[in-house]
Amino acid sequence: MEFFIDGVPMQAEDGQTVIQAARANGVDIPHFCWHPELSVPGNCRICMVEVEQEKGDPWFDIACNMPVTEGMRVLLHSEKIVRLRKQTMQFITLNHPVDCGICNKSGECTLQDFHYAHNGQASLSRDAKTHATKFFPLSDRIMLDNERCIMCTLCVRFTNEVSQSKALCAVNRGDHALIRPAEDANFDNDQYSDNVIDLCPVGALLSRQLLDHARVWYLQPTRSVCPGCERGCSIDIWHRKPEWALRALDPRLNTRIDRVTPHENPEVNGLWVCNKARDLAALFERPRATQATLGGAATDLATATASAARLIAAARHPVALVSSWGSNEELAAFATALAPHVQPFVKADHLPLPGEVVEDHLLIKPDKNPNRRAALALFPALPGTLAEAITPQTDLVLVWGEGFDGSAVPAGARVIRLDAYADPVQAQADVFIPVSIQTERSGHYTNFAGVVSPFTACFAPAAGIAHAEELFRAIGLALAPAVAGALTGPAA
Amino acid sequence: MTWWERAYLPEILRGLGITTGIFLRNMAKWVTGRRGAVTTYYPEEKRADFAPRNRGKHILTQRPDGSPQCIACNMCATVCPAKVIEIEAGFDANDPQHPKYPVRFEIDYSRCVFCGLCIEACPEDAIRMEQDVPSLVAGDRWAMWLTMDEMLTWNPKQDVAKPYPPKPARPAPGEGAPGGRGPSTH
Numbered sequence: 294m295e296f297f298i299d300g301v302p303m304q305a306e307d308g309q310t311v312i313q314a315a316r317a318n319g320v321d322i323p324h325f326c327w328h329p330e331l332s333v334p335g336n337c338r339i340c341m342v343e344v345e346q347e348k349g350d351p352w353f354d355i356a357c358n359m360p361v362t363e364g365m366r367v368l369l370h371s372e373k374i375v376r377l378r379k380q381t382m383q384f385i386t387l388n389h390p391v392d393c394g395i396c397n398k399s400g401e402c403t404l405q406d407f408h409y410a411h412n413g414q415a416s417l418s419r420d421a422k423t424h425a426t427k428f429f430p431l432s433d434r435i436m437l438d439n440e441r442c443i444m445c446t447l448c449v450r451f452t453n454e455v456s457q458s459k460a461l462c463a464v465n466r467g468d469h470a471l472i473r474p475a476e477d478a479n480f481d482n483d484q485y486s487d488n489v490i491d492l493c494p495v496g497a498l499l500s501r502q503l504l505d506h507a508r509v510w511y512l513q514p515t516r517s518v519c520p521g522c523e524r525g526c527s528i529d530i531w532h533r534k535p536e537w538a539l540r541a542l543d544p545r546l547n548t549r550i551d552r553v554t555p556h557e558n559p560e561v562n563g564l565w566v567c568n569k570a571r572d573l574a575a576l577f578e579r580p581r582a583t584q585a586t587l588g589g590a591a592t593d594l595a596t597a598t599a600s601a602a603r604l605i606a607a608a609r610h611p612v613a614l615v616s617s618w619g620s621n622e623e624l625a626a627f628a629t630a631l632a633p634h635v636q637p638f639v640k641a642d643h644l645p646l647p648g649e650v651v652e653d654h655l656l657i658k659p660d661k662n663p664n665r666r667a668a669l670a671l672f673p674a675l676p677g678t679l680a681e682a683i684t685p686q687t688d689l690v691l692v693w694g695e696g697f698d699g700s701a702v703p704a705g706a707r708v709i710r711l712d713a714y715a716d717p718v719q720a721q722a723d724v725f726i727p728v729s730i731q732t733e734r735s736g737h738y739t740n741f742a743g744v745v746s747p748f749t750a751c752f753a754p755a756a757g758i759a760h761a762e763e764l765f766r767a768i769g770l771a772l773a774p775a776v777a778g779a780l781t782g783p784a785a
Numbered sequence: 786m787t788w789w790e791r792a793y794l795p796e797i798l799r800g801l802g803i804t805t806g807i808f809l810r811n812m813a814k815w816v817t818g819r820r821g822a823v824t825t826y827y828p829e830e831k832r833a834d835f836a837p838r839n840r841g842k843h844i845l846t847q848r849p850d851g852s853p854q855c856i857a858c859n860m861c862a863t864v865c866p867a868k869v870i871e872i873e874a875g876f877d878a879n880d881p882q883h884p885k886y887p888v889r890f891e892i893d894y895s896r897c898v899f900c901g902l903c904i905e906a907c908p909e910d911a912i913r914m915e916q917d918v919p920s921l922v923a924g925d926r927w928a929m930w931l932t933m934d935e936m937l938t939w940n941p942k943q944d945v946a947k948p949y950p951p952k953p954a955r956p957a958p959g960e961g962a963p964g965g966r967g968p969s970t971h
Binding site (some may be wrong): 394395427428430436504505506507508510511536537539540541542543 | 856859875876878884885889891
């Protein structure tokens with residue numbers, strides 16, 4: 294059906310509200326409490342619009358809860374609406390403290406933006422601002438600043454409707470209203486709790502990890518994929534912009550993951566990610582392996598690569614354990630360069646940790662590896678008993694990635710390891726080559742449903758760390774003449 | 786050039802005469818304990834002819850308890866055209882009046898352009914510039930970073946021109962702004 298916004302004809306579907314139809318046509322109506330995925334409470338009133346009538350006075354209603362009707366003429370910028378928004382902003386900021394200087398949300402705060410866009414003047418109130426609790430720990434992860442809260446109740450509706458933990462509620466009324474944990478629930482147990490930080494239009498819900506870190510305008514997002522489970526949620530990894538690189542302070546701050554937010558992807562994760570994705574910094578920033586070694590002695594990458602190729606060429610029954618954290622490109626490079634020379638099996642790099650939620654109603658999937666589906670499409674899975682894969686005849690084991698302790702390797706067999714993180718077993722390997730992690734390379738993961746999602750490099754790898762894809766090509770090139778020589782040797 | 790100037794020597798002698806005269810006048814003043822030429826015994830002495838609003842060394846103002854007034858909002862670092870200010874923030878939830886504070890505050894004087902935008906941008910009057918210029922001599926560029934300790938050595942009681950802003954006090958229960966009711970007690 295056709296309707297008009299400020300006189301411009303637009304198309305709307307039956308049953309859409311004005312705010313939905315306007316968004317579908319690229320017109321943004323200001324809103325605090327409305328969210329496309331949550332129910333409509335209509336309590337912030339900032340989305341108020343004017344509707345012109347054929348006869349009689351125009352009437353006013355909130356765009357988030359008003360269905361579009363045929364031929365409806367909506368005004369967003371009429372004189373009355375501009376005044377109304379100004380007064381609404383005055384009311385919403387009545388008790389909001391002006392502490393943007395220390396607020397983590399400043400720079401991406403909707404209230405800040407709308408204040409500049411629609412009001413922009415000092416408070417007219419003579420009353421003292423209501424002082425609520427400044428810092429109230431809602432959970433181990435989230436701090437609540439109730440002074441900044443504008444009671445849009447997005448967080449309460451999120452825990453009721455999406456994460457279904459029902460862990461938050463609103464108590465009291467008017468300017469005494471507070472967000473508080475519900476009595477019979479524990480917000481710590483909500484696997485999606487950190488989404489309320491992104492949802493919050495002001496700086497009331499704060500990540501306790503990010504509380505004193507960089508301001509948001511120093512950071513930039515890089516599209517990535519969460520490797521926490523086979524869902525492979527699209528995420529943005531926020532890290533410091535190169536032009537804001539620090540010189541005097543710890544240089545590690547320049548290559549730190551400051552926060553992780555969901556990247557909207559309707560095919561995979563919609564608008565949400567679970568808390569495991571938010572904690573990727575802890576996963577990626579574990580102590581790294583940076584030195585290639587030969588039998589525990591340091592060496593350079595080229596020597597280690599050549600030694601690995603020699604060992605593979607000399608082996609009679611080589612077995613390779615393929616990482617299920619490798620990207621599609623790395624797996625393809627392994628398939629072309631190495632698979633003809635070794636017997637590959639796909640191993641699970643990560644198993645569910647004790648206490649970790651294995652599967653739930655929303656996003657979390659049981660397999661805790663991001664790309665096992667793509668690996669299994671190319672290579673067979675590791676059998677249930679390791680002895681079927683690594684037999685006593687095996688004289689070479691190539692281990693790519695984590696999750697293999699090495700006790701099953703037969704005595705006398707050679708071991709080649711490729712890993713990104715420091716592990717004492719690497720010193721026992723005949724050849725060890727450090728490889729890059731997901732934040733240092735670009736590629737694609739295929740999730741459990743076959744959806745391919747890209748990830749982009751955020752940081753440059755340190756010197757002496759190889760990209761696995763290039764490493765496999767180099768080993769494959771070194772192997773080709775060796776194998777050709779081995780084949781033609783006896784015949785000659 | 787006139788023939789007198791082209792003769793060279795007389796003008797040279799006249800020039801030497803002027804130089805010698807000024808030297809002797811200054812020498813006579815110096816010998817008798819008076820100030821002669823405008824010479825500053827740097828770095829023991831400060832220049833007398835700095836303008837009252839000269840933009841020199843940065844200082845961080847302090848609260849009465851000696852902690853920096855700075856709230857680590859990074860406005861100065863953001864506005865700085867040379868990007869020479871680096872602040873590491875700390876957070877103390879137990880001090881709701883001033884939860885954020887600088888752990889480290891550093892200015893790179895090898896790149897600072899003394900434009901004073903940091904002072905303009907500060908919402909807390911936490912950073913100011915002293916009249917005199919800091920010692921900009923250092924053996925290497927890393928020694929030219931001004932640290933927070935050096936910026937906090939300023940004594941606010943001596944600064945008469947810009948009085949120290951009192952710490953904003955939270956109104957006691959029942960004591961609101963005139964005409965308003967008291968703040969809630971939750």
